[in-house]
Amino acid sequence: MVIRFDNIPDTVKCTNNFNPDLVDWSSLSEEDIASYFTYTDVLLSNVYLPKETIICKNSNCTDIKHKIDVSVMYNHIVTALFEASKPLCKPRKKGKARPGWNTYVAEFYAEACEATKSWAMAGKPRQGPIFEYKKHTNAKYKYAIRYINKNEQTLRADSMAKKLLCKNSKAFWKEVKFVNNCKPSLPCTIDGVSGANAIAALWQQHYNKLFNCVPTEFYKVDNVEGVSTIKTHEVYQVIQNLSVNKSTGMDSISAEHVKLASPRLAPLLHFALLPSWSMAIFQTL
Numbered sequence: 689m690v691i692r693f694d695n696i697p698d699t700v701k702c703t704n705n706f707n708p709d710l711v712d713w714s715s716l717s718e719e720d721i722a723s724y725f726t727y728t729d730v731l732l733s734n735v736y737l738p739k740e741t742i743i744c745k746n747s748n749c750t751d752i753k754h755k756i757d758v759s760v761m762y763n764h765i766v767t768a769l770f771e772a773s774k775p776l777c778k779p780r781k782k783g784k785a786r787p788g789w790n791t792y793v794a795e796f797y798a799e800a801c802e803a804t805k806s807w808a809m810a811g812k813p814r815q816g817p818i819f820e821y822k823k824h825t826n827a828k829y830k831y832a833i834r835y836i837n838k839n840e841q842t843l844r845a846d847s848m849a850k851k852l853l854c855k856n857s858k859a860f861w862k863e864v865k866f867v868n869n870c871k872p873s874l875p876c877t878i879d880g881v882s883g884a885n886a887i888a889a890l891w892q893q894h895y896n897k898l899f900n901c902v903p904t905e906f907y908k909v910d911n912v913e914g915v916s917t918i919k920t921h922e923v924y925q926v927i928q929n930l931s932v933n934k935s936t937g938m939d940s941i942s943a944e945h946v947k948l949a950s951p952r953l954a955p956l957l958h959f960a961l962l963p964s965w966s967m968a969i970f971q972t973l
């Protein structure tokens with residue numbers, strides 16, 4: 689069977705504000721993955737298990753308390769996965785690459801940093817050789833910055849020409865893309881409608897019509913037979929078979945969050961999914 693995590697019942701809502709997109713799973717080291725695994729193991733072991741709900745054998749249960757229990761448990765699981773992945777978040781690189789930085793500035797920048805560090809360690813003196821050296825290296829750094837700012841156009845052209853000459857096409861096109869990175873302006877009028885909000889509403893209507901031309905029906909699963917035959921090892925297997933490198937679903941859990949977590953996750957999801965099957969409203973695919 690196929691479990692789609694974006695189809696987890698809408699009684700279950702994730703309230704986490706953490707942006708999991710910042711985790712670049714493909715760049716993680718083995719230690720990162722091992723620490724995520726260990727961390728999820730610890731956090732998942734603290735997920736509260738509502739015993740009464742878990743042992744409820746009624747596959748068509750409508751008990752509101754059981755519904756809330758499942759929702760709370762699922763949120764605990766999601767939060768545990770997010771918390772464990774927080775240390776893996778790498779801040780996105782800010783600022784833009786400046787032509788000539790490596791050639792004209794990097795050396796002075798490193799020198800100025802070192803000098804400032806030594807000056808701070810010496811108790812930030814206001815005079816003397818350490819202070820003078822810091823002043824001197826900072827001035828050289830600022831001068832280098834001014835130089836590349838003044839000659840940005842020329843340096844950019846030189847940098848691109850150099851990449852082209854060296855047949856470094858990947859870096860060349862990256863720079864071309866960077867230089868041309870200006871967003872196209874939005875049209876003022878579409879189909880006689882003008883104004884950003886009105887145009888947005890027009891597109892909403894358009895796609896609403898397009899995507900709903902074949903009617904889909906929500907149905908309430910109110911007579912579930914045989915679902916209780918799903919076993920924990922099947923949930924585990926499904927987790928193992930998830931494709932990685934995909935965008936997240938509505939609950940913001942990526943396949944990697946689930947796949948790289950401790951195997952404790954499978955029985956917990958099993959507990960969370962089983963009762964929800966009968967309580968939730970699923971959308972037909």
Ligand SMILES: [Zn+2]
Pocket residue numbers: 741744745746749750751754963
């Ligand atoms: Zn129940």
